[in-house]
Amino acid sequence: MLKRLFFVSFVFYLCSLIYVEDSSYVHAINKDVIFFDSGTAINGRTMLPMRNIFESLDATVAWDSSTQTITASKGNTTIQLKVNSYKAIVNGKETFLDNPPTIMNSTTMVPVRFVSESLKLPVEWDSTLRVVNIITEGKNIFIYVNDPTIxxxxxxxxxxxxxxxxxxxxxxxxxxxxxxxxxxxxxxxxxxxxxxxxxxxxxxxxxxxxxxxxxxxxxxxxxx
Known part of the structure; x- marks a missing residue:
């Protein structure tokens, strides 16, 4: 019953949103809620296009095509990721990923949980609804993983x-x-x-x- 109630409230969030097309990813956006309709799971990890997730979390992001390196910053946190590399650097310290950034259909995809937790933002996963929820300053971000696994x-x-x-x-x-x-x-x-x-x-x-x-x-x- 609680699961149903959560789903109803989640759905009502979606109903108040404005839909905007962006490549194959559909966003529903207002000032309080961002909904990603096309999260992709790779090896059990939810992935989103790098700009979509970083900008939704109010982080700045830069892409170096020569080295395929992503650099994102928010407040006192800086994250560096490299395509197909399990190694990441957060505030100058080396750490490792369960799933590396990858390029799909000419889009650079990054792991949602690692990015969010590196920025000290809580992440919740509802396995029944296949929804990732990130809570950041003044807004909720919902990611529906519509393709559970490749x-x-x-x-x-x-x-x-x-x-x-x-x-x-x-x-x-x-x-x-x-x-x-x-x-x-x-x-x-x-x-x-x-x-x-x-x-x-x-x-x-x-x-x-x-x-x-x-x-x-x-x-x-x-x-x-």
Whole structure:
């Protein structure tokens, strides 16, 4: 029940946001909440484009293409990362990563947890909803990992599919509640329109989940 309540509150956050297209990553942004619709998991670690995550955390970021080195700074903290290197430097001290930065589709991806914790920001992971939550000054950052793993193993794909089914069912639950709530108000009143807008936003997210389910199911059937 608590999980459902968390999901409902999370969904209502998303409903108040403005969607902005940026390459293959969809952001929903207002002054309090940032939602990344396309976190990517590699070896169990959530990755995002370097500029998206650093700028969302109010850090400055620089890219040296000759050495493929990322340098980010916020307050008294400076982080240096290098593509395909497990070594990182935080405030001049060497440390090591579980997963190195990598380039995917010409985009430099960095590990979300390492970046956030290096900047001393708490990170929470909800395995059921597949949502990473980072809390920073005055705003929440939600990252939905819509592709649970890059893995060709059939069992992993079946697990991914089942997780998406759970998310789809949660979305249906919230949409049904919204339909009931909408029925309590006169047609086309302001409250009615507000709920309708929320329904449209969630329906779009549900469609994306269903599309991903179809892709994974096709891959599973192909593998036999």
């Amino acid at each position: 893995n060709t193993d059939k069992n992993s794909k079946i697990n991914n599919y089942n997780q998406l089914v759970d998310l789809h069912n949660n979305l249906l639950f919230v949409l049904q509640n919204l339909e009931y709530e909408k029925s309590l108000y006169p047609n086309y009143s302001q409250d009615y329109r507000n709920i309708l807008e929320k329904q449209l936003t969630l329906s779009k997210l549900k469609l994306k989940v269903m599309q991903r389910m179809e892709v994974i199911l096709t891959e599973i059937i192909r593998q036999g």
